[in-house]
Structure formats: structure tokens, C-alpha cells
Amino acid sequence: xxxxxxxxxxxxxxxVFPVHTRTIAQIRYDILGQVMxxxxxxxxxxxxxxxxxxxxxRILAQRPLERSPFLLRTVI
Numbered sequence: 001x002x003x004x005x006x007x008x009x010x011x012x013x014x015x016v017f018p019v020h021t022r023t024i025a026q027i028r029y030d031i032l033g034q035v036m037x038x039x040x041x042x043x044x045x046x047x048x049x050x051x052x053x054x055x056x057x058r059i060l061a062q063r064p065l066e067r068s069p070f071l072l073r074t075v076i
Contacts, residue, residue: 024041
């Protein structure tokens with residue numbers, strides 16, 4: 001089973017969240033590996049490991065994402 005989100009096909013344990021900011025295009029999250037990948041509009045990407053599900057939800061709930069202290073410290 002695969003999931004399709006905004007034209008992107010993801011694995012069953014990976015979620016793709018489209019983000020509409022000046023620098024970030026999408027955030028991908030692998031549940032099993034607890035890996036968060038931030039994909040930028042210019043094609044670059046950064047990965048952080050050990051991100052648990054509740055922390056991921058808190059990150060996504062922040063507005064705007066570019067001001068997230070977690071993203072600023074660990075990913076961006």
C-alpha cells in the first residue's frame with residue numbers, strides 16, 4: 001500500500017507534508033525510522049533522526065514553520 005500526497009508517492013510508513021513557506025517545500029516523516037526530512041524549494045534536503053511522532057505533530061502545528069526553534073536548531 002502506498003500513500004499519495006500532493007502528487008508525491010510515499011511508502012506506507014512515510015508521510016509527506018507540503019509546506020508553503022519561502023524556503024521549505026515539504027516535510028517528510030518516516031514513522032518506523034523516526035526520521036524527519038526537510039526538503040527545500042531549491043532541491044536541497046536536511047535530515048534529523050530520532051524524531052518521535054508527538055514531537056513531529058508539534059513541529060507541524062507551529063506557524064510559521066520557519067520560526068520553529070526546533071527546525072532552526074536542528075534542520076534549517
